[in-house]
Amino acid sequence: MTQASATGRAHAIRLRLRRRPKVLTLFVWGYIVWSLAPALIAIAFSFNSGKSRSIWQGLSLRWWTDGPGSMLHNDVFRGALEHSFTLAVLNVLIAVPLGIGLAITLSRWFGRGSGAVSLLATMTLVVPELVLAISLFLLFTQLLDIVELGTMAQVIGQVTFTLPFVVVITRGRMSSISTDLEEAAMDLGCSPLQALRLVLVPLLQPAIVASVVIAFALSIDDFVVTQYLSSDASTQTVPMLIYNTARGSATPALNATATVLVVVTALLVALGGLLYYALSRRQRLGAAE
Amino acid sequence: MAGGEVRLAKLVKAFDEVTVVDGIDLHMPGGEFFSLLGPSGCGKTTTLRMIAGFEQPTSGEILLDGKNVALTPPHKRNVNTVFQGYALFPHLSVFDNVAFGLRRQGTPRAEVRRRVNEALAMVHMEAFAKRRPAQMSGGQQQRVALARALVLKPAVLLLDEPLGALDAKLRKILQIELKALQQEVGITFIYVTHDQEEALTMSDRIAVMHEGRVEQVAPPEVVYEEPSTTFVADFLGTSNVIHAVATQATASGCEVRVGEFELTAGRGAIDARGETKIAIRPERVTLEPHGSTGPNRLAGMVERVVYLGNANQIIVRLPTGEALQALVQNTGEKLAYEQGDPVRAHLPAEALRVLADTGAAEIEEQAAAAA
């Protein structure tokens, strides 16, 4: 076979493999509509002028800002939103530094015992959330009585299951940072901790951004741990509120409250995505060539 | 720059059960361009990392200007390193990379600017001060890495295969620049490489390392011309190593027997007796027509002719079964020998070395492994 016909044949094969089956295209777009439309409809219902969450009665801001039953004027809805965001911010502030510290050690320590610690640090990823929630609930009620159920216990619970996500993200980035860079920093006069602050932390910025976004989103979305470790109505988050009232006679103000969460999360993810992209572009590791 | 004297005494490094550096004694006087040469895994990089402070020796001493620094952390040693992958900080500009060490020392701003510019000028990179490492070629990054280390005026500069990632042409240019730079700044350079040519061109002295030990320490021409062990002879360029029996010492050297031929070896361990090995560089072997006579000649048959461009490599099979390489310069004339021709090989006594016994066992192992 000649060179030309060989490449021609290879090209034909590639074309044959690339030809898009129309049925599959339809299926995929169908899936996308199915996966997103219900949520969009639920969001739309927050602007319903009627009391129903299933029959459309016209457009209004009645459940958002106007009127006594609106999300803005109802302490239960506002309280749930505030508590959701409080927990999310605390979760980010604790889980991100703890997880990054762990990841740095786990990716720079190869001695005996490192395998076991690594397993322990990521184990909660495969423990069903219900089991983790019950464990912490029993720990706080039976042994560590200084931790009272409520905000403190909820933050501890969320940080515990967020940690391995931060560890996994940061380790991914660490594996692309050569140990030469830290050695170079020490060679040029940095103590190990200065090397951490001046070289490693700046290079980990993309991983930090990603961790912040993930930690925030996990906290906002969490239900099981947060519910198990809650105390009274003042520690109710939006997902708990939905769970407790969705089947009852809740008004579209519930949809409005949930929409706020979606919008804030989406904005944060978009912002984080842009920042991540800009940072990793700026600090390409390695030569241009 | 005064000082820069390095002395390694009985230096050992073991990782778990593997001994990577196995008792090294070396002395590098201040201002010397010293190379550690050897194949990968010979312990040269580990030795360098111990001098830098990235590894702690298992035992032994590292004396820097007379002071034992074996346990001193890297940031407290007056020693700087140029890394194999340059290790420039990707988040900092070229200027900030070079200024990094000065700023850690608390150098005043104006002086930082002056010294960084000086250092960049020294490596011809002043125009690149605002660039980031990712925006430069390998050769440019290499120069910045040098400036970053030299700006601190260390007593000793450690270089870990700094030219390894560059293409052959650029490597040649930088070899010359590096040597000139070292003479200009006058500090001790300790240079790790597996490339014998690099070591031979630049170094004042070379330590050839093998399996965690130093085989020979000498100036380049001595290491090349008078290898003291089989390993050194073999590692530094192709060398013919032939089994021989040493019979007696004479005024002109050592009488050896290869098969039925008597030869005189004028160099090396001329007082050796019995089973030994002799070595000769291919370029020192001359081929003569079959039937020519004279001392120090072996009979053989041309087995293969390999065209190398500037020379022809001719492999001659000896009656003992061993192969002998001869390098014949390409003068433009047609080669006188072809495959299958019987020839005489002349091994001049002054180019023929009797090797010390130490490495003999290893060469046999290698031969056995190859077969």
Next chain:
Amino acid sequence: MSRRSFYPLPYLLTTSGPGLAWIALFVVLGVYSLFAISLGTPDPILLTPTPAWSPLDWSFANFRDVISGLNPSGGIFWEVFRRSFVYIVLAAAGCVLIGYPVAYYVAMYAKRSKALLLVLLILPFLVSYMLRMLAWVGLLSPDGYVNEALSRLHLVSQPQDWLGGRPSTVVLALIYGWVPYFILPLYAALERLDRRYLEASADLGAGRVRTFIFTTLPLSVPGILAGLVLIALPMFGDYYTNQLVSGAATTSMIGNTINTYIASTQQRAIGAALASTLLIFLIAVLAYYVRTTARAARAVVR
């Protein structure tokens, strides 16, 4: 040669100390509390659970209750366990049937639309799980859009009570909730798949269908398994999905049973033993999965 960097122990402890302490305090001690309660003996008078912190006090009575409860003939947990298992298997199968074509298409065929499709596949992650369930509660309610659409099409004569305890609704809700989590890892696996195998298969004369069945599908098995593990683990602890879309005892899952037992002070130890058993069961399955995939990976390398 081993190239390990030299870090002093205090440095390692400074960066990881707080994280390690956190894990020791809350993960290790937390799981230990779960087992201590499971292995404890209830207070004889108050019947409240008493944790057995010391191995000397361990009693396996609660575990014996759980094991006998799981007896297929008459065990009190058997029915709910069987039901959970069936729901999860059906939901997982549904996720494969819906998720595989989607991941396959985006990895293999999407070109210009790929970035957009990926964003659309990630969007469900930004919407809280509870809101996505809330959306279906609205749609499936007697006066919701689903009933309206079906009656317009004359498929039903009167509104159906979709949320009144139908197993099919629970399974569909589980699929809807978890399929995005199945698609992403599978997509990543298919994306990494070496196209040259497929080209080789086509070159050897296999048509598109044969190439898919004999080459693509076997090569994507690890990705399918990874996706299944990712969705099956949380489904075993799920008690909220069926509560929201059904709420009936006839569709309750193992998570609901554990929930009920933990909520009751006197039977909390049984709940803890159930949760411990679930944990042990899932970790055993996972260990088996990790071992077989590691062995398969080694076989491929050889």
